[in-house]
Amino acid sequence: MKENRVKRTLSEGGLALGTHVGGIADPQIVEIIGLAGFDAAFIDMEHTSYDLHDVQLAVMAGERAGITRLSGHPASTRLSSCGCWTWACRAYRCRMSAVPRPPVKR
Numbered sequence: 001m002k003e004n005r006v007k008r009t010l011s012e013g014g015l016a017l018g019t020h021v022g023g024i025a026d027p028q029i030v031e032i033i034g035l036a037g038f039d040a041a042f043i044d045m046e047h048t049s050y051d052l053h054d055v056q057l058a059v060m061a062g063e064r065a066g067i068t069r070l071s072g073h074p075a076s077t078r079l080s081s082c083g084c085w086t087w088a089c090r091a092y093r094c095r096m097s098a099v100p101r102p103p104v105k106r
Contacts, residue, residue, distance in 0.1 A: 005039040006068040018042055018070065025054040027061035034065020042070045 009016040018040030021029055025048070033041045043050065043058045050058075055071065062069040 002063065002066065004068050005066065006070075009039055016040060016068075018068070020044060021058060022048045025050055025058075027057040030058045030061040030067075030069075031065045034062065034067040038067060040068040040070055045071060 006016040006018065016039040017037075019033055019038055020042045021033065022044050030041050030043070041058070041062050043055055043062075045051075045055060059069050
């Protein structure tokens with residue numbers, strides 16, 4: 001597994017910079033983000049029309065660019081904690097660097 005640039009930068013006391021990937025589901029945008037010097041790309045499934053196929057392509061582009069890939073839950077999975085866990089497992093299998101923990105209802 002490649003290093004997490006955000007964790008490395010923060011552990012060295014630096015400022016990790018990331019930006020939102022949204023609007024256009026094109027993996028080249030993620031590559032450009034990495035080439036521009038950002039440490040992370042936030043691949044958003046909640047506020048965009050990205051599906052897991054788009055996410056997987058963006059993650060592969062982020063790996064090539066050497067940046068950390070972050071993601072948020074798709075809006076449809078917020079309705080049930082079971083849906084969130086299912087999505088989180090699938091996103092992890094896509095080699096996402098960081099996946100937020102789904103909410104736990106008590």
